[in-house]
Amino acid sequence: MSRVEEELRSVPPEALRLEGVSKRFLARGSELLVLDDVSLDIAEGELVCLLGPSGCGKSTLLNVVAGLERPDAGRVLAGGTEVAGPSRDRMVMFQEPALFPWRDALGNVLFGLELKPGLDKASRREVARYYLRLVGLESFEKSPIHELSGGMRQRVALARALAPNPRVLLMDEPFSALDAMTREQLYADLQGIQQKRRKTILFVTHNVRESACLGDRIVVMSPNPGRIAAVVDVALPRPRDINDSGVAEIARKVTAMLRAQHVPAAEAGGR
Amino acid sequence: MKRWLVAGAVFGALLAVWQLGDSCRWWSSVLLPSPASIVQYLVAALADGTLLSATLVTGQRLLVGYAIGVVAGIPLGLLMSRSRLLQDTLGTLALGLQTLPSVCWVPLALLWFGQTETAMAFVVVMGTLWAILLATADGVRNVPPIYVRAARTMGSQPLHTLVHVTLPASLPFVIGGMKQGWAFAWRSLMAAEIYVTVLTGFGLGHLLHYGRELHAMEQVIGVMAVIVTIGLLVDRVVFSPVERALHRRWGTARS
Secondary structure (H helix, E strand, C coil), X not given: CCHHHHHHCCCCCCCEEEEEEEEEEEECCEEEEEEEEEEEEECCCCEEEEECCCCCCHHHHHHHHHCCCCCCEEEEEECCEECCCCECCEEEECCCCXXXXXXXXXXXXXXXXXXXXXXXXXXXXXXXXXXXXXXCCHHHCCCEHHHCCHHHHHHHHHHHHHCCCCCEEEEECCCCCCCHHHHHHHHHHHHHHHHXXXXXXXXXXXXXXXXXXXXXXXXXXXXXXXXXXXXXXXXXXXXXXXXXXXXXXXXXXXXXXXXXXXXXXXXXXXX | CHHHHHHHHHHHHHHHHHHHHHHCCCCCCCCCCCHHHHHHHHHHHHHCXXXXXXXXXXXXXXXXXXXXXXXXXHHHHHHHXXXXXXXXXXXXXXXXXXXXXXXXXXXXXXXXXXXXXXXXXXXXXXXXXXXXXXHHHHHHHCCCHHHHHHHHHCCCCHHHHHHHHHHHHCXXXXXXXXXXXXXXXXXXXXXHHHHCCCCCCCCHHHHXXXXXXXXXXXXXXXXXXXXXXXXXXXXXXXXXXXXXXXXXXXXXXXX
């Protein structure tokens, strides 16, 4: 088996385990409890949506799992090992376009691969091309980032996150800045990619419909301090469409749940 | 193309009026020599080699001082952006010294290094360094933090991040600083050359200075024209294309 084939082989996804994770921030001199004793188990290859209004600590939780922030109490286990810092096994996709404008589309996908030992230049390019093809951008490899549309940029970001072949994908509201049509396409794409290259995915969102469309489970968070308020199983067949009646039904249920808990204004329904 | 023709025509007309004024004796040729006499001087100075050798001497001094300024300024700027203490000390000093016309360094430079090339280089470095240092630090501070976070998640270590993320991300600022530094270097050197005679080489500044001593205003204006032309050429040939390429790539082009 060539080095490239080996690199492109699917790696088994990793289970995530959050044990009593708490996180405080200093805000204007006073301590703010952002996450309060959050525990959660995510199975290998599961797609879990973290749903909650802004300020409920869901992005902080994602950063803790990524290893970008240290919890003040508790710990995160990835595949049984405690998370001590960022790792190529857990790639992050941000809401803002975090692509590097001084590199073209292919160059951005290559960035993470260049940091991976044991790959020569030609194999890196081959691997990067594979992932650009996977997100449907094979003919845009030389495009400067600013010439790509918002949706295409997030596709490049997805390819960049997938390229180092992580076991876990952490997505922080990756589609929230996109228009509705582009977003619906990306829901389909993400589910298709998840079929081909199974990852454990933690997907942060404030959009109820989105979480019902994508998640195997929806973890509803409540703010001040950030806690898990409820966990909803989504037992719908895939691929799902945001307009499916089943998705709408789950979204209605979750919205009612949020209202009952007086969790303010997570975006209910589809946009 | 049409814009160039129009601009050329305007300059041509100005020169014609100037020449006409001289021919009609509207002013004394001693105070303002005619374009023809300036061209005559330039042709003669080119033919006997003085102009070329002076340009080479000045160019060499400029490049040496400028190179030192760039090579020292960029790392210092990077360091400064990382340290609160350096920011408060070196940063304040740099801001102050940037506003100091670098000809003010000439007396000290003479005392420390004598009438040498080192003194010349010192003055040029003092003119260049601060602008580049400040621009680099400014550029690094303006790098979106998300770039650094993204790089970290992909396994980039601090030094790798600095070289492969922070530096390229701040490049538009650094190039802006280098352009400004170039202009400052040029001014510093001219001031120093007019002020001080260094026996190891006569630069354009000296040529201008001697023109004044000899009341040869066509020489003074001729050398001024050469200085302006070189400055314009460097901007058009070196900095502008680089800046344009960067803006195109970064998507910040002003169309």
